[in-house]
Amino acid sequence: MKEIKLFCPATIANVSCGFDVLGLCLEQPGDEMIIKKSFTPGIQITKIIGQDLPLETEKNVAGVAGLALLNELKDFKSGFEIEIYKNIKPGSGIGSSAASAAGAVFGINQLLNQPFSAKELIPFAMQGEFLASGALHADNVAPALLGGFTLVRSYEPLDILKLPVPNQLIATVIHPQLEVKTADARAVLKHTVPLKKAITQWGNLAGLISALYTNDYDLLARCLHDEIVEPLRSVLIPGFNEVKESALVNGALGSGISGSGPSIFALSKDKITAQKIGDAMATTYKKFEVDYDVHVSSINKEGIKIL
Amino acid sequence: MKEIKLFCPATIANVSCGFDVLGLCLEQPGDEMIIKKSFTPGIQITKIIGQDLPLETEKNVAGVAGLALLNELKDFKSGFEIEIYKNIKPGSGIGSSAASAAGAVFGINQLLNQPFSAKELIPFAMQGEFLASGALHADNVAPALLGGFTLVRSYEPLDILKLPVPNQLIATVIHPQLEVKTADARAVLKHTVPLKKAITQWGNLAGLISALYTNDYDLLARCLHDEIVEPLRSVLIPGFNEVKESALVNGALGSGISGSGPSIFALSKDKITAQKIGDAMATTYKKFEVDYDVHVSSINKEGIKIL
Numbered sequence: 001m002k003e004i005k006l007f008c009p010a011t012i013a014n015v016s017c018g019f020d021v022l023g024l025c026l027e028q029p030g031d032e033m034i035i036k037k038s039f040t041p042g043i044q045i046t047k048i049i050g051q052d053l054p055l056e057t058e059k060n061v062a063g064v065a066g067l068a069l070l071n072e073l074k075d076f077k078s079g080f081e082i083e084i085y086k087n088i089k090p091g092s093g094i095g096s097s098a099a100s101a102a103g104a105v106f107g108i109n110q111l112l113n114q115p116f117s118a119k120e121l122i123p124f125a126m127q128g129e130f131l132a133s134g135a136l137h138a139d140n141v142a143p144a145l146l147g148g149f150t151l152v153r154s155y156e157p158l159d160i161l162k163l164p165v166p167n168q169l170i171a172t173v174i175h176p177q178l179e180v181k182t183a184d185a186r187a188v189l190k191h192t193v194p195l196k197k198a199i200t201q202w203g204n205l206a207g208l209i210s211a212l213y214t215n216d217y218d219l220l221a222r223c224l225h226d227e228i229v230e231p232l233r234s235v236l237i238p239g240f241n242e243v244k245e246s247a248l249v250n251g252a253l254g255s256g257i258s259g260s261g262p263s264i265f266a267l268s269k270d271k272i273t274a275q276k277i278g279d280a281m282a283t284t285y286k287k288f289e290v291d292y293d294v295h296v297s298s299i300n301k302e303g304i305k306i307l
Numbered sequence: 308m309k310e311i312k313l314f315c316p317a318t319i320a321n322v323s324c325g326f327d328v329l330g331l332c333l334e335q336p337g338d339e340m341i342i343k344k345s346f347t348p349g350i351q352i353t354k355i356i357g358q359d360l361p362l363e364t365e366k367n368v369a370g371v372a373g374l375a376l377l378n379e380l381k382d383f384k385s386g387f388e389i390e391i392y393k394n395i396k397p398g399s400g401i402g403s404s405a406a407s408a409a410g411a412v413f414g415i416n417q418l419l420n421q422p423f424s425a426k427e428l429i430p431f432a433m434q435g436e437f438l439a440s441g442a443l444h445a446d447n448v449a450p451a452l453l454g455g456f457t458l459v460r461s462y463e464p465l466d467i468l469k470l471p472v473p474n475q476l477i478a479t480v481i482h483p484q485l486e487v488k489t490a491d492a493r494a495v496l497k498h499t500v501p502l503k504k505a506i507t508q509w510g511n512l513a514g515l516i517s518a519l520y521t522n523d524y525d526l527l528a529r530c531l532h533d534e535i536v537e538p539l540r541s542v543l544i545p546g547f548n549e550v551k552e553s554a555l556v557n558g559a560l561g562s563g564i565s566g567s568g569p570s571i572f573a574l575s576k577d578k579i580t581a582q583k584i585g586d587a588m589a590t591t592y593k594k595f596e597v598d599y600d601v602h603v604s605s606i607n608k609e610g611i612k613i614l
Contacts (some may be wrong), residue, residue, distance in 0.1 A: 151514060154529070159514070198535075203327075213520040
């Protein structure tokens with residue numbers, strides 16, 4: 001195989017009670033990437049369509065992630081050209097950089113006849129995340145590479161689990177075209193949290209994990225709360241409370257900030273409800289005259305796909 | 308049925324990463340209780356063997372829990388006599404008061420032809436816990452009444468789940484005869500925790516829940532850590548670090564404080580290892596010339612038993 005074409009999906013990190021540990025892979029939206037073997041060693045980003053992003057390898061998340069993989073193999077001879085067709089908007093909070101970083105390492109690994117497992121690719125993709133955000137986080141690249149729900153149990157050592165996905169689950173995501181700077185999203189976090197709230201949060205996360213294993217949608221709904229981060233970060237997203245409320249009123253199991261925002265997600269258990277939630281969410285931003293995209297997507301159980 | 312004889316088991320609360328939410332039911336040790344219908348309305352504690360505990364209904368955890376049940380039914384005519392044969396030492400940290408409170412409501416519910424489900428009995432038993440410790444906690448009475456591992460997902464509203472139990476799991480508990488005052492165990496807790504440690508803790512708890520559903524003993528072992536409470540409370544238990552270390556060296560999946568101590572538990576996956584761990588744990592307290600009891604027990608999946 002000399003060339004591979006990929007679909008690289010968007011992802012929702014945190015998922016309310018799972019701050020910094022949970023992630024979820026979507027069927028839509030997603031980028032496409034074409035990766036080709038090349039005679040020039042290293043990684044060349046030859047084309048980026050749809051977004052204005054750097055083509056220089058060391059400044060591009062796909063480039064950096066791909067180089068991390070080649071460095072690990074001590075493979076200084078292989079070369080790859082990458083074309084990226086962006087549909088996921090950078091800064092949207094649904095894993096735009098993760099899709100590119102994960103896609104690059106997935107594709108290169110395929111073209112090298114899979115020296116690495118999907119889990120082993122995660123640390124390389126994390127190098128792309130580090131370039132994008134200054135933090136080595138895995139909660140978007142893990143679901144992009146593994147599919148479904150993923151749990152980053154630990155970073156040191158890196159220990160990532162794939163969790164089961166209740167079959168009927170559907171995600172609705174609204175991306176209001178507002179800028180939430182990563183630095184601001186970080187700055188509002190507090191270094192300490194009240195023990196009582198932490199207990200509530202881990203009780204909810206433990207319940208959510210149980211709900212995934214037992215297909216218990218009522219339990220899932222009871223657990224989809226974030227006592228700690230959402231109250232702080234939601235103030236950076238105008239309309240958040242109204243959008244969330246409209247999702248819940250229209251039948252969402254739960255709703256919260258996707259990653260560090262500004263996208264807001266909701267989960268429900270059928271497509272008609274998910275679409276209705278999307279329409280209801282949109283009402284707020286229509287009123288505010290803020291542009292938005294709405295995505296209604298089932299859960300992507302396999303992650304990146306070969307097209 | 309006019310009379311019922313019960314086995315009321317010991318329980319381990321917290322289980323390392325599950326502070327205030329997880330509990331686990333043991334086969335041994337346990338109290339016995341005999342509950343009889345009586346012509347005198349209300350609850351009479353007629354006999355307590357094995358420990359010096361108050362016979363007055365309002366000062367006895369079994370009495371208070373039983374009255375809570377009768378009050379909920381607005382049943383001012385039924386009367387019950389309770390005999391308690393204590394094998395679980397009060398103040399040991401393995402749910403002595405919970406066994407009595409849970410046993411009382413379980414037995415009375417049986418003699419009244421089960422107006423309540425096992426889960427519905429939990430709030431009554433919690434009234435006994437409130438008498439014993441001043442806190443309405445459920446992490447011992449829930450596993451005593453439901454068996455196995457239980458999760459207190461939320462207190463308001465009360466939402467308790469029964470979790471699966473990996474078949475080979477065995478608990479070792481050492482109870483050194485040291486006094487840890489509940490007030491001291493509370494006082495050492497901090498009202499706030501670093502966000503980073505809270506994330507580690509909920510990652511571990513989420514992993515532990517996953518391990519219970521998948522019978523993954525290696526994952527269970529990786530998750531059995533408590534970054535938040537154990538470092539603070541273990542200083543109240545002389546020898547804790549040495550005992551824990553000896554358990555791990557001898558093959559324990561994990562080890563930690565049972566409830567608020569002074570008992571120390573370890574989990575392993577076979578009886579020979581569990582016994583070896585018990586012997587190793589005992590070495591420390593032999594050296595310190597502190598009396599101790601060691602219990603090796605499989606996990607009790609049903610909770611309180613009718614004898």
